[in-house]
Amino acid sequence: MGNPQEFARRYYEAGADELIYIDIVASLYERNNLTDIVSKTATNVFIPITVGGGVRSVEDVKILLRAGADKVAINTAAVRNPNLVTEVAQRFGSQCMVLSIEAKQTAPNRWEAYTDNGREKTGVDVLAWVRRGVELGAGEILLTSVDREGTRKGFDIDLVRAVSTAVGVPVIACGGMGTLEHLVSVIREGHADAVAMADVLHYKRLTLTDIREARERAMKGDAP
Amino acid sequence: MSLEVTVVDYGMGNLFSVSRAVEQCGGTVILADKPEMIDQAARVILPGVGAFADGMSELHKRRLVEPLRKIAVDGRPLLGICLGMQMLLDTGKEFGEHAGLGLISGVVEPIPSTGTDGQPHKIPHIGWNALIRPPACTSWADTILANIPENSPVYFVHSFTPMPAREEHRLADCRYDGRRVSAVIRSGNVYGCQFHPEKSGTVGLRILMNFLALKKG
Numbered sequence: 064m065g066n067p068q069e070f071a072r073r074y075y076e077a078g079a080d081e082l083i084y085i086d087i088v089a090s091l092y093e094r095n096n097l098t099d100i101v102s103k104t105a106t107n108v109f110i111p112i113t114v115g116g117g118v119r120s121v122e123d124v125k126i127l128l129r130a131g132a133d134k135v136a137i138n139t140a141a142v143r144n145p146n147l148v149t150e151v152a153q154r155f156g157s158q159c160m161v162l163s164i165e166a167k168q169t170a171p172n173r174w175e176a177y178t179d180n181g182r183e184k185t186g187v188d189v190l191a192w193v194r195r196g197v198e199l200g201a202g203e204i205l206l207t208s209v210d211r212e213g214t215r216k217g218f219d220i221d222l223v224r225a226v227s228t229a230v231g232v233p234v235i236a237c238g239g240m241g242t243l244e245h246l247v248s249v250i251r252e253g254h255a256d257a258v259a260m261a262d263v264l265h266y267k268r269l270t271l272t273d274i275r276e277a278r279e280r281a282m283k284g285d286a287p
Numbered sequence: 288m289s290l291e292v293t294v295v296d297y298g299m300g301n302l303f304s305v306s307r308a309v310e311q312c313g314g315t316v317i318l319a320d321k322p323e324m325i326d327q328a329a330r331v332i333l334p335g336v337g338a339f340a341d342g343m344s345e346l347h348k349r350r351l352v353e354p355l356r357k358i359a360v361d362g363r364p365l366l367g368i369c370l371g372m373q374m375l376l377d378t379g380k381e382f383g384e385h386a387g388l389g390l391i392s393g394v395v396e397p398i399p400s401t402g403t404d405g406q407p408h409k410i411p412h413i414g415w416n417a418l419i420r421p422p423a424c425t426s427w428a429d430t431i432l433a434n435i436p437e438n439s440p441v442y443f444v445h446s447f448t449p450m451p452a453r454e455e456h457r458l459a460d461c462r463y464d465g466r467r468v469s470a471v472i473r474s475g476n477v478y479g480c481q482f483h484p485e486k487s488g489t490v491g492l493r494i495l496m497n498f499l500a501l502k503k504g
Contacts, residue, residue, distance in 0.1 A: 075488070080415055080442075109308055111442060111486050131303050133486065156300075156336050158411055158444045202411055231400075233409045256409055 064265060068104045074264065075108040077271040082108065083205070083235075083259055085136065085163075086116030087180045098130045105131025115163050115205070121150050128155060136205045138163035139178040142185050142192075145199055152200025161235075162201035164189060166222055167209040174222055181209040189222070190229050197230045204230065205259065208238040213262070215241030223253030235259050243269065243277035250281040289315045290499045293328035295355070296320045297345040299370060300336035308485035312496045325354035330363060330501065335370035339379030339395060339447070342370050343387060352388065359390045362504030364476045366431070369445060372472065372479030376449050391474045393451040402464025415440040416461040416482075418470055423454040430458060431478050431497040432471060441470070441480075441487040441494075448481065476504040 064070075071082050082104070086097050097114050105112060114127050115136030124135050141148050141162060152160040165181050166174040166189045174189035193204060206226050208219035218239045227234040233256035236249045240260040249255045258278075263269045292309050294302055296318040306316040309332070319325055333355065335342050346352050358365045367375045379385045379395040387395070402408045417438040420427065427433055443461070449469050451457055458478075459471040472479045478498065484491035 078488075105304065106307055107311070109304075109311070109486060109492060110488055111444075111483075128301050129303065131301075131307070133301075133304070157446075158336065158413070203413060231407060231409060232411070233413045257414060 067100050068108075070265065071104045071108050074271065075110055078275060079110060079271055081111045081113065081257070083113045083115070083136070085114075098126055101127060101132050102130040113161055113205070115161070120147070121154055124151050124155060124159075128159065132159075134159040134161045134203070136161040136163040138165060139183075141196065142176060142178050142187065145195065148196055148199040148201055152202065157200050157202030157232075160201050161203045161205050162193070162196040163205040163207070164193060164196075164226075165207045165209050166219070166226075168219065168222070172221060172225060174225075177209050181207075181212065190225060193226050193230055197232055201232065203232055204234045206234055206236055211239030212237070214239055215263075217241060217245040218249040218253060218255075218258075220248060220253040223249055223255050227254040227256065233257060241268075243273060246274060246277050247281040250278065289313055291315050291317055291329055292499065293317045293319045293324065293331045295325070295331060295333045295346075295351065295371075297335070297342070297349055297351060299342050299345055300334060302334060304483075304485045305332060305334045305368065308492060308495055309499070312492055312499055314495075314499050320349055320351075322350045322354045325351055325358065328358065328363065329503075330498070331355070331358050331365045332498075333365065333367045333371035333374070335368070335374070337370055339370065339373055339381040339387070340383065340385045342374050343379070343385055346374070346388075355388055356390065359475070359477045362476050364498060364501040364503070365390075365478065366498050367477075367479040368485070369481065369483060372481055373447060373449050375472070375477060375479045376451070379447070381447050390477045391449075391451055391456050391472055391479065392453060393449055393456070395447050395449050398446060398448045398463065398468065399466055403466060404464070406464070408464045411444055411446045412463050412468065413444045414442070415487075416443050416463065416468075416470075418459045418461060421454065421457040421460050421467075424458055427458070430473060431480075431494050431501070432459060433497050435490060435493060435497075439490045441482040441484070441490055443468075443470075443482045445481055449479070476501060
């Protein structure tokens, strides 16, 4: 689609609150090549930057933070080695340890955690894992619905509400944003603390101004 | 000539963002990890992320505590950010009680775990929140908040909060589920920001620019 740091700069200028970079095939190829993009972005973008995809060790985190990231999002490596969550939190603080969770629904009000960008099952229950992750030191949850991602059909509200009420740390809802109504309902009914979106912006279906206005309405409790 | 800003490098977190933001505001950054570098500084930023006790112990280890106190005595501008702000106070209550720099009287306590409605709320307090003027503060003119409109949003991430002993040291607050949370404190040329100006977009950059423009008191 184009150069990521140009998108980043454009969204920063349009008033985005935060940027999230995820290399979605990093774990598959066991690579981590976002460092260069992050450092270029951080030179002229003055909002928080979260980076995920292929983060496997305390050393990987250190390199990304030095490049200008504020937080790292870890999924696959955390499922394989939960102690990594604690090591990162102790070394750099919980505020930069974002636990990324990819959730796929298996039954009403039950979800299973997936890894490798929604490709691999883990057999791990999402609510049990999110509670454990917070005990281990995660300071924030990036919660993606595998079922809804890319559908534009709205967020999995039940999932977001279940996770947001299960833990005392902020939850970022991701996956399914298609309309402003989706945003309003995930905030009001899902109790999302933050909402992440990608293609509605990349393809210019919505503007950040529209999104901010809808958010204000959602927080005030007016009709969407 | 561009304005020199001495940023304290004491092993508590990343200096890249603060340095880049200062440069964006037209400043030149000097990273300082030795007492004599602080002694020579025209103005100092004390950043930092992490626990209070660790921060103070890293400052002591590098013999930076007395030079930082001297900055305040001399009236040279000093800006603490996040943990750097919290260490300006007398005492931190994170993992036990620990002495701070004692430049602004008060203690640093955990953010109350509920809002004023008694409902539990999220800790850490992460995200954008609006700067409001405390009742006792009449104006932000001639401070680092000069020309910043009230209710401007800035970016917070913290679990502990400074409780200044004197109301007049509160320059700005924010509201977190009804609770008043200190956002900016000030005593003379000693300033502390709980939020991250280097991550608060154009408002944050303007605050840093105002800090660069402060004259020795």
